[in-house]
Amino acid sequence: MRVILNIIWLVLSGFWMFLAYMLAGVILCIPIITIPWAIASFRIGVYALWPFGKTIVDKPTAGVGSFIGNVIWVILAGIWLAIGHILTGVAMCITIIGIPLGIASFKLVPISLMPLGKDIVDVGGSRAFPAR
Template sequence: MNFIGNIIWLIFGGFYSFIGYMVGGLILCLTIIGIPFGVQCFKIGIMMLWPFGSKIEYSPGASGCLATIFNILWIIFGGLWVAIGHLFFGILLSITIIGIPFARQHFKLMSLTLAPFDKRVSY
């Protein structure tokens, strides 16, 4: 079932979101300051490619207090708007019974895009 959900997700916008996150990550990695944020864009992009069957796990202590500072910067410079977009599409897809599995993926992605540092994606 996860395979079918991922294929439908790819057809209806997941692939374009993946490309967008990868391009954004590459642009951020061109600067030294943007490398940690670019790596997070890559992580979100891969999650956008195959959201069904993946889990987001909290991994504390990996980068110490820098993760909190980076999450605050992430939220200020765009993470909040991306999370609001996933919230909007999650609510929109929740209207129909067929869209509920896809809405759950948007809500999962919302938690990742709001504060991606100190989170790990497992497949």
Template structure:
């Protein structure tokens, strides 16, 4: 079921959002200061390709909070907006509701990725 969900996810906007993350990662990786942000963007691109079957655990400390503030100002808010738009578009139909919910979860993660970790579900 995860495989089918991920394939449909790619068709309904996941591929476009993943390519957007990769582009952001390239732009942020130009400078040494932006390199940690670029690496995080590449991790988000990878997660966006196959989000079903994974759980996000939030955490972190002061360093993660500071990094998340810079992240939100530079790229987080507009990437989260992309997920919200995709989520609203997916929620139009009954079949798209699980994909819309997944988009909203990814929107929250795209606002605060530092200090969070992604784990595969065992089921």
């Protein structure tokens, strides 16, 4: 089922959001100081291309630096990418078949706003649900 959802996602939204993240990453590579945000943009772009079967978890080592970096990210590119996810999510929710895809688009909004301090892991992966 994940493969079918990912293929439909790729055609309807994934490829376009992937291009948006890649464009943001390339633009953020121009000034050298913003390269860490560009790397985050590339990482999330690959996740936005094929999201089903993966999940987001918090990094245990994330701290104040991640928070400050996320504030800068929101100003530089995050708000525009989040708006893109919201618009595509609303468009997909118009049909009953598109509702799961719209929900997936809405689930990408938090990471598009605050990518630093997060990891993208496989749902069945050992890091997805760490033992405490």
